[in-house]
Amino acid sequence: MKFTMTTFLLLLSLVFVVPAHAQPASPAFQDINASFAKEAILELASQGIISGVNPEEFGPEQNIKRGDFAVLLAKVLGIQPLEPEQPTFSDVPSELPGAGYVEALAQLGIMSGAGDGRLGADDPVLRQDVAVMLFRSLPDQSEAESLAGSYLDERQISPYAQAGVGYVTRKGWMRGSEDFFFPLQELTRAEAAVLANQLLSMRRGQALTAIPVVSSRKLELKTGETQKIEPETASIPLAFTPVCGVDNPSVVALSTDGTNIAGKQQGTATVTVNAGLNSYPLVTSVYASQAINIIGSGSAVNSQPVEELASGAAYRVEQLAPDLGFQETEYKSYSGPVEGLTYQGQAWTGFLRQQGRDITVDLKTRQAVSSISLEFLQDAGSGIGLPSYLKAAVSSDGKSWYHLGQVSHNVDPADTVVQSKNLTLSFAPVITRYIKLSFPVNNWVFARQLSVRGGGCADNPAVLAPADNTGLSGVGFLNVPDMKNILLVYTGGNGDDGTWNSKDFQSMVAYQDANGVTGGRMFDTMLFLPYSDVPCTSEGWTAYLEDLFAQGKQLSALDEAVGRLNAISSLSGREKVILTLPYPEPKQNHFGWIQEDGLQLNFSGSAGKWGTRNRLAAVQWFYESLIGRWKQAGLNNLELAGMYWYSESMDQTVNGETELVQDTARLVRDDGLEFFWIPYHGSHGYEDWSSYGFTRVFLQPNFYTVDSPPEERMDRTTDLARRYNLGMELECDGNILYNRYYYDLFYSQLNSAYQLGLDRDITLAWYAGSKALVKAAASSSPQVRAIYDDIYRWVSGTYVPPTGTETGEGAADIVSVLVTTDNNSLSTK
Numbered sequence: 001m002k003f004t005m006t007t008f009l010l011l012l013s014l015v016f017v018v019p020a021h022a023q024p025a026s027p028a029f030q031d032i033n034a035s036f037a038k039e040a041i042l043e044l045a046s047q048g049i050i051s052g053v054n055p056e057e058f059g060p061e062q063n064i065k066r067g068d069f070a071v072l073l074a075k076v077l078g079i080q081p082l083e084p085e086q087p088t089f090s091d092v093p094s095e096l097p098g099a100g101y102v103e104a105l106a107q108l109g110i111m112s113g114a115g116d117g118r119l120g121a122d123d124p125v126l127r128q129d130v131a132v133m134l135f136r137s138l139p140d141q142s143e144a145e146s147l148a149g150s151y152l153d154e155r156q157i158s159p160y161a162q163a164g165v166g167y168v169t170r171k172g173w174m175r176g177s178e179d180f181f182f183p184l185q186e187l188t189r190a191e192a193a194v195l196a197n198q199l200l201s202m203r204r205g206q207a208l209t210a211i212p213v214v215s216s217r218k219l220e221l222k223t224g225e226t227q228k229i230e231p232e233t234a235s236i237p238l239a240f241t242p243v244c245g246v247d248n249p250s251v252v253a254l255s256t257d258g259t260n261i262a263g264k265q266q267g268t269a270t271v272t273v274n275a276g277l278n279s280y281p282l283v284t285s286v287y288a289s290q291a292i293n294i295i296g297s298g299s300a301v302n303s304q305p306v307e308e309l310a311s312g313a314a315y316r317v318e319q320l321a322p323d324l325g326f327q328e329t330e331y332k333s334y335s336g337p338v339e340g341l342t343y344q345g346q347a348w349t350g351f352l353r354q355q356g357r358d359i360t361v362d363l364k365t366r367q368a369v370s371s372i373s374l375e376f377l378q379d380a381g382s383g384i385g386l387p388s389y390l391k392a393a394v395s396s397d398g399k400s401w402y403h404l405g406q407v408s409h410n411v412d413p414a415d416t417v418v419q420s421k422n423l424t425l426s427f428a429p430v431i432t433r434y435i436k437l438s439f440p441v442n443n444w445v446f447a448r449q450l451s452v453r454g455g456g457c458a459d460n461p462a463v464l465a466p467a468d469n470t471g472l473s474g475v476g477f478l479n480v481p482d483m484k485n486i487l488l489v490y491t492g493g494n495g496d497d498g499t500w501n502s503k504d505f506q507s508m509v510a511y512q513d514a515n516g517v518t519g520g521r522m523f524d525t526m527l528f529l530p531y532s533d534v535p536c537t538s539e540g541w542t543a544y545l546e547d548l549f550a551q552g553k554q555l556s557a558l559d560e561a562v563g564r565l566n567a568i569s570s571l572s573g574r575e576k577v578i579l580t581l582p583y584p585e586p587k588q589n590h591f592g593w594i595q596e597d598g599l600q601l602n603f604s605g606s607a608g609k610w611g612t613r614n615r616l617a618a619v620q621w622f623y624e625s626l627i628g629r630w631k632q633a634g635l636n637n638l639e640l641a642g643m644y645w646y647s648e649s650m651d652q653t654v655n656g657e658t659e660l661v662q663d664t665a666r667l668v669r670d671d672g673l674e675f676f677w678i679p680y681h682g683s684h685g686y687e688d689w690s691s692y693g694f695t696r697v698f699l700q701p702n703f704y705t706v707d708s709p710p711e712e713r714m715d716r717t718t719d720l721a722r723r724y725n726l727g728m729e730l731e732c733d734g735n736i737l738y739n740r741y742y743y744d745l746f747y748s749q750l751n752s753a754y755q756l757g758l759d760r761d762i763t764l765a766w767y768a769g770s771k772a773l774v775k776a777a778a779s780s781s782p783q784v785r786a787i788y789d790d791i792y793r794w795v796s797g798t799y800v801p802p803t804g805t806e807t808g809e810g811a812a813d814i815v816s817v818l819v820t821t822d823n824n825s826l827s828t829k
Contacts, residue, residue: 029052030056031060041058044200047200070119071101073110073196077203078203079463081366081461087103088119092119100396124187127187135167138238148166150166200466204465211278211280217283219283221252223289224263225263228261241462244273244426245408246271247407247421251263251266251268257370263286266287271284272408274404307453307455308451310450321720328710333350344451350445352441352444356441359437359450361450366432367433368456368457369394369454370430372424372452372453373451375448380416387440389406389407389439390408390438392405392438394434403464404430414653429457437450440684443684479762480763483763484524487525491530492531492534502561504771509565510571522792527676527765528555536585536591541618562574581622583646586654588604601617611655619667620667642675648678658692665694677689680702686720687724698765701717701730704742714749714752714756718753728765732773736787750801754801759797773788
């Protein structure tokens with residue numbers, strides 16, 4: 001049997017496997033299409049909060065039982081289960097599914113029994129009892145709860161339920177119909193779903209504002225000194241349980257419930273205070289004290305849980321943007337100890353790109369957990385960085401998840417000091433079986449010593465924010481009106497290959513057949529950008545600008561070609577143009593002057609905070625020069641569509657990088673222009689591109705490479721593009737003109753793109769090296785010429801992949817060449 005690395009990676013994923021509960025399957029209920037509760041049912045089911053009476057039926061008109069409603073109410077409010085030694089109700093034994101939620105509601109005084117020590121779990125729940133439970137769950141005493149003639153059937157409402165009915169009426173959660181509340185009517189499953197979805201939406205809103213002010217705070221402690229952490233949380237009913245994290249447990253200690261902090265030794269630590277979905281950093285400095293260190297075995301702060309729960313657990317690691325190529329490199333290079341992440345030794349496990357990781361831990365049974373930690377390494381010189389945060393969520397059943405909290409740190413990504421951080425969360429005991437740890441991965445992240453500690457029991461139920469299990473739903477591809485195909489045009493060097501004349505552009509703006517007859521439009525947009533060897537100096541940037549606006553070539557040549565084509569009525573129209581802002585290299589310490597009486601600009605760290613300011617000053621100077629030259633050039637057949645950011649990733653190791661891009665975006669967008677970006681596959685930033693100020697983003701699949709690309713690379717990139725509303729780049733270069741391998745690779749990419757639907761409803765950018773398509777159009781070889789013809793068929797919507805191996809077969813002028821690589825750039829000899 002042939003045993004491939006892909007097969008091995010698939011087998012490896014089973015070593016530390018947990019059941020696949022992390023993502024509830026889409027429900028296929030056949031009886032809800034006509035129900036008023038359809039949307040609510042689907043939303044709750046997608047979150048793992050509600051299920052049907054069987055896999056195919058929800059039973060919307062059936063009555064909901066008291067026990068089932070208790071579980072539903074607890075889940076949407078974020079109330080975590082309890083497991084007391086003895087059950088509170090005789091008809092709700094501890095082994096019954098959902099019993100923990102009933103116990104939690106009973107402990108909080110939200111739900112009481114039906115008499116004789118019973119809950120009446122299998123009895124239908126009455127509408128007036130639902131009102132009472134909501135009133136007890138989320139009491140709001142701002143107004144007296146009075147019915148005051150609200151309903152014609154008020155006399156049927158039991159005295160104990162009147163305040164509750166008045167409360168839910170005022171809130172608009174339950175109103176009845178035609179002036180009747182129907183207090184003794186049994187609640188249906190459809191009505192319960194609509195009500196629960198309203199409550200879920202409300203709780204999510206409360207979770208987003210649980211801490212009104214999330215700015216950083218400071219705290220000073222002496223060694224041995226203890227202080228209580230009192231988060232400044234919003235005043236809401238059923239407040240969320242505070243959870244605290246620390247990045248340096250050797251400097252400060254957190255109490256087992258996370259509410260007290262003590263100084264252990266001199267140093268600085270960042271404590272992250274969480275409530276709901278909010279958090280803020282508490283930068284804590286510990287100073288030496290002459291007093292006797294009070295932290296000892298009897299201290300509440302130091303009495304951490306002693307039982308390690310992770311050692312017997314299973315876990316699964318999932319990539320947020322899976323890529324088999326990165327996975328293979330990751331496995332071969334830093335796969336970690338054979339015992340896995342829970343091994344408490346010194347070996348590290350490496351994680352390479354793929355956006356981030358979710359590590360789902362299965363403790364096998366529900367247990368009381370009160371501490372979670374994972375250690376990370378920073379070695380900037382080796383390309384290893386600390387993740388900016390570690391987030392944790394918990395689930396009793398692996399279906400409905402709740403945000404526990406996050407812990408962050410204050411280490412500069414560019415700090416060259418080799419160091420590690422043990423990111424630790426401490427909190428009041430939470431009953432759970434599943435724990436999900438999440439962290440971003442920009443390049444390499446190294447982790448070790450995953451720890452989950454706890455044991456014993458929880459005295460009170462934790463209240464946590466419901467997490468969104470659905471993740472980012474597919475919002476569709478980027479589809480820019482009147483901009484379907486963008487050609488990347490490299491200038492500013494490389495001799496004739498970097499010098500475009502009007503004849504070169506004519507075959508790119510409009511199709512020219514083998515006899516020189518003009519056909520339809522081809523690329524509707526040209527993106528001008530410099531070669532990578534254009535110097536990052538004021539002289540280099542100025543020379544690029546002068547070349548760009550020189551007469552008879554580049555922009556001028558494009559304007560001439562479009563003007564000539566405008567004489568053909570079917571082709572008339574202005575060509576859109578995107579211009580590039582060169583990247584101010586952060587290591588440049590001698591950029592030059594941007595004004596005659598100015599100072600030399602230094603972008604590097606040696607300039608301190610001025611390095612970042614100087615980088616922005618240089619970008620602003622170039623941008624204003626570029627806009628000025630454009631306005632003066634008189635390019636009447638061209639339309640300036642926007643600016644392109646040259647760097648292909650958001651480098652988190654560079655101080656002020658995010659702010660630089662955001663400030664640049666303001667310059668561009670204030671002039672009413674679009675801001676374009678084309679990051680490479682596996683880079684950082686495309687998943688939250690709008691936060692940087694970009695308006696149009698395209699993702700490179702990097703399928704066209706020297707090493708054989710992973711077969712699923714196009715599929716994965718397409719999935720990411722659809723998820724994050726991106727366009728995509730299709731790629732080739734001059735090698736397709738001479739080398740059969742790259743010729744076939746290009747068609748493999750193109751045909752895969754066709755099968756994935758990229759020939760419609762998406763805007764594409766086309767990387768073609770240095771005039772590769774111009775040369776293909778002029779080629780006397782039918783097979784090479786076919787490249788140009790097929791791209792025109794693609795652009796015009798008529799491309800169909802050939803059957804078998806027709807494409808390129810018998811290409812007489814595909815000759816062997818020596819292909820060399822330099823930083824993933826291709827060249828021929």
